[in-house]
Amino acid sequence: MIKRALPVTREADFSAWYQSVISEADLAEESGVRGCMVIRPWGYGIWERIQRLLDDRIKATGHENCYFPLFIPLSYFEKEAEHVEGFAKEMAVVTHHRLISDGKGGLTPDPSAKLEEPLVVRPTSETVIGTAFARWIQSWRDLPVLINQWANVVRWEMRTRMFLRTSEFLWQEGHTAHATAAEAREETLKMLEVYRSFAEDCLALPVVAGEKPENERFPGAVATYSIEAMMQDGKALQAGTSHFLGTNFAQAQNIRFQNAAGELELANTTSWGVSTRMIGGVIMVHGDDDGLRVPPRIAPWQVVIVPMLRDTDEDAALIDYCKALQADLAKLSALGEPVRALLDLKPAKAATKRWGWVKKGAPIILEVGGRDMAGGNVSVIRRDRLYREDGKLDSAAVAQEAFTAGAAAMLEEIQGALHVEARQRLEANIARDVTDFTGIERAFAEGVKNPGWVEVQWSKPTGPGLDKVVERLKALKLTVRNVPSDAAAADGPCVFTGDPAVERVLVGRAY
Template sequence: MNENKKLVETITARDVDFAQWYTDLCLKAELMDYSDAKGFIIYRPYGYAIWENIQKYLDNRFKETGHENVYMPMVITESLFQKEKDHVDGFAPETAFMTTSSGDEGERLIIRPTSEVLFCQHYAKIVSSYRDLPKKYNQWCSVVRWEKTTRPFLRGKEFLWQEGHTIHQTELEARTETLDMLSIYNQLGKDLLAIPFVTGRKTEKEKFAGAVETYAIEALMHDGKALQSGTSHYFGSGFAEAFDIKYQDKDNLVKHVFQTSWGVSTRLIGAVIMVHGDDEGLVLPPFVAPTQIVIIPIQSQKPEVMAASTELYNSLKQAGFRVKLDDSNRTPGWKFAEYEMKGVPVRIEIGPRDLANGVVTITTRHNRAKALVSKIDVLTSMPSILQNMHDDLYQKALNHVQSNTFTATTYDAFKDQIEKGGYIKMSISGEAAELIIKADVQATARVILDEPLVTELCPVTGEKATQTILFARAY
């Protein structure tokens, strides 16, 4: 057990230094590594496999709802990028330009920070009639944004994501699409990540550059900070007018299309780490975990132990579980610590004594509960073990959100609570109050809540309150 303890000691405790704990865990669990270029990370196989499982879930949902995958160029000409003013202004500080050594004196090229303008240009070429609509495209790619401060998965100069871009005949169709995609993202949290997202519309100050409305999924981390985990935007016809995306309707009238955009990124990996992880390492929800089950033979040099372990491995793998058999010459204690660090949901131990009794020892990572299970029942009991673990993790995260959501009726109470972390509901008068709050305590409006006003007057400005906002400090 000394090896076990030594391995765990390499992680800073969450409540001592949460930021360092997070960085330690990203490295020690082999999710990523730093590259030579500052702000750019290497996605190691284990970290990338988490993203692949998120991709699989979403890609299936996108295709079920009539979306098609495409791929756009990674570069955008400067003149094309500047066609929508609000969009340009919003991304100007993060824009990365490509330089060449070929002596090419043509127009400057921007490495895509997002692809709205590329989709708009393409749609303007291929759409002319109502028969061409809707167009519902999605792209899996990376984007580059020249962030000043970076942190693995949460904020980087390059990150992986999906970006959906759709165009429609009517405002109603586009607004429905915007909310439908938000719902898919919310369901991703429930089905795969075991994260209870708060959903809602962003304030005018916080919405996406060029959008009419932006909706978001927000998650609350262990340290009481919020993480915007995905967005869905309704663009109206603003981009369509800037890029002249028009169609002829059934009455031969020429109209502009209505447009949406929506996306999530590898930031979701960071959310999983910070919502579920503990002082021993990752705690991965079973349906997103790259390895769901690890089998550890005890006294693996004994042929009967390895034979039983291999038989169980083959049965679980054939049944569709993501399972690993660790028959390496490491000690069991080292293996226990290694797979705790990596957050593998279920550990199965098989030793001579277990074989003699016809059982295996099953340990679940999230609560370290051990149970002796009949060897012949492992296969049939595993689905419920994984589902129960997922449900436990979701409920624990939901309890954390509920116990750390507060209501403020005075600005002093708001300022006191924001220092302790969590979500705070407060009714405000508008953007002036948001700016004061951000300047005073570095908290931002996460979403507008569809709830009654908490107070008639804004505690910040003293003016008439117009909406109830969920505030938090955020990553």
């Protein structure tokens, strides 16, 4: 049996494995501040890549970036009842603007510096951005308004988990206003598709895009859509959402415009976001028992060169050889961008560095020793296929020129291979043969290997009918994830009610 680089395997304890990847790959750590993490350079580097690639797509679809205040006055929230109901329980509230000595060597909020109106640290920005929209929009000529913001937000979660659910997290939130409901719906679906294709193309993350059921809507939304990814433990991760808000927020915030006929109308608005949570998804989809495997498009460094330094006179020549290699690689273009190659000269043993980069998941690791240099070679480790069939580490010496000539293609191959592997796992783990509720119970019974998700037909109940379905599923720790946009048409009875089904839904456990 091969000894893997992590202290725990996915099989043994998926949750402990997840934490160990985060820690061993230097992605993030607990900060000492409740529920907040420190995102370390490798983790933040992945986020920067996600930002760059997604931002390009957000701009290419006509949106402009802005920045709105971190603080939102309480009164802004009070205007949209459902919205505040959804967030009031988890809001961080600023009440004072000065500290004074507590007389015991410590500090305390200054009672004479109490704010007249408390400020909420934004959990999301519909209310403050909507207030700006009301100022900006007078006429149909001002529409559409297409805005995005990259920001931190705070939701005071009781149980936190790094990347997946933290009190503070980083995200982008798009906010748009349109003249008609049809245009706003089109925008909602357009951004859902931007998220879907971004997840597939850049993160190598297969996802199912679809509408969330009524009970899972964003507070204040008319319709919420999501992309759902399947983790290696079979659970779902909601990796991005897009909301059609109708005129709900426009009504609350008085976003009105004069139409071409001179009449005053309410605008229709949308909002959509993805967050650092996506990194949690990348870990749980692409990680293995040796750590993370980062898809090349979002890898801060795609090729890492580790010279086998020995504190001898030969080192200088070896470093020069590696620098020339790095320079050659930097001239290449792969996956639409210049190749990112790092020469790792930190003072540590080569083997420590190798396993450090394996755990971090750099797509290609090049080890270069004296013998490699003498032969004009490099020893190549591909992170997506780390071991040979006999269980030994697959490190092959190849001619440096041949490696460089094929490096771009190899990165593209790795990106594709990770995607295919994850896509096959997703497809293999959606059970489509469940036709009654007993089948759902059987699939998710204690001791049964998690089937992933089941796709079942339902009659799309609402109100108390839906509540009942939600309750029955909750008893099994299940939720309806979404109604896949590309699912086949319904053609039988609802698994919950026996009534004729109208659509197919995915049911599973979720993060």
